[in-house]
Amino acid sequence: MIRTRFAPSPTGYLHIGGVRTALFSWLYARKMGGEFILRIEDTDLERSTQESVNAILEGMTWLGLDYDKGPFYQTHHFERYKAVIQQLLDQGDAYYCYASPEELDAMREQQRANNEKPRYDGRYRDFTGTPPAGVKPVIRFKNPLDGEVVIDDMVKGKVTIKNTEIDDLVIARSDGTPTYNLSVVVDDWDMGISHVIRGDDHLNNTPRQINILKALGAPIPKYAHIPMVLGPDGARLSKRHGAVSVLQYKEEGYLPEALLNYLVRLGWSHGDQEIFSIDEMVSAFDLDSVNAAPSTFNDEKCVWVNQQHIQNAPADHIARHLSHFMTERGCDLSQGPALEKVTDLLRERAKTLIDMADSALYFYQDFEQFDADAAKKHLRPVAAEPLSLVLQKLAALDSWQTESIHQAIEESASELEIGMGKVGMPLRVAITGGGQSPSIDATAALIGKERCLIRLQMALDFIAARAQG
């Protein structure tokens, strides 16, 4: 059974780099018909917060990265980690180390002075004497002294590390709590993880984890280390570069599948295809084609991908995500047309759901004022005649449809022997409040007859008041 996991530490928001790792793990599991597990690595009690756990869960839900098992919490597994640590002690693969922090500092200082790489020198590895008084020991893993670890990484290729390069790592702190490498190993083993797909910042932990797994007689999973996401300046993507929390993308009006589409293309390609639906990503995804070099995040491209999805996604899907922004703007969606219809009208010009929500307000909310610039330009005394004529014709319509509205505008223009725009533009400002909207007949059709007539009268009153100065 193929089983992958996403194992975030809840010490901050769910960031873009993390999401890409989660996505690759999720895609691989889905593609292979396997399982995807969510595991919250909360053993660092000081830095882990419930707020961050919530942000991770909310982010995963918004993105639609569903997990078959979990969320599991490492803090619920402490007994199990203790038992494994004890097993390693019992079988002679781990030992107590009594070196105090000061002693370790001095050791490293000395090594640096000798131009050596600072590392634990194994001074308690074969210790049989009386332990120093008053030191609470840590427990270290006895890394093999010779041989090498070969990682056949699915992204990086073959990586070989000599055991002489790896020191004896701490697996339990002096308070008995397990360290990251130990808890990850135990959970990957217990959860039957077949493929560890994670950021390549963990690559140097992998040989250590493999050695612990070997000592435990546990199967070794396959590994795929995903390169980092960089900001435009070449540094690792961070807050400095702007939006990095996934929920910020939600608030900025991205569709979740658009963000995933952008992220999947960051370091992975499938021919020259840029736009993928989720199903297309699942069927085309392949770890072998993940680029081993880091990729650079590009805001403009991300917006472009979002725009493509806004143009092509089913209207009800967009409307579901859009409704959040409409409510946020105080709109009561029951006071206007179906949001799907508004979506279809507005999607062509929208790059984000924010753009769309901002332009959709007049379908649901009345306004008290016209946009000053638009009114100055189009609600002038000369517009009074065309506006009242079109008001008359519109009021008389039995069927309130795009075509009949179009006809009313056309007839008004031809009766007055003026261009369509001389009717259309004042009409636009009158019924939308501003100078920009999709085609005015379709827009009027959706706004509804009653609202349009009231707003037209309001525009005429405005012109009259203006004429009186």
Ligand code: GLU
């Ligand atoms: N908890 C680790 C992190 O957030 C990931 C561990 C792993 O994937 O092995 O960086």
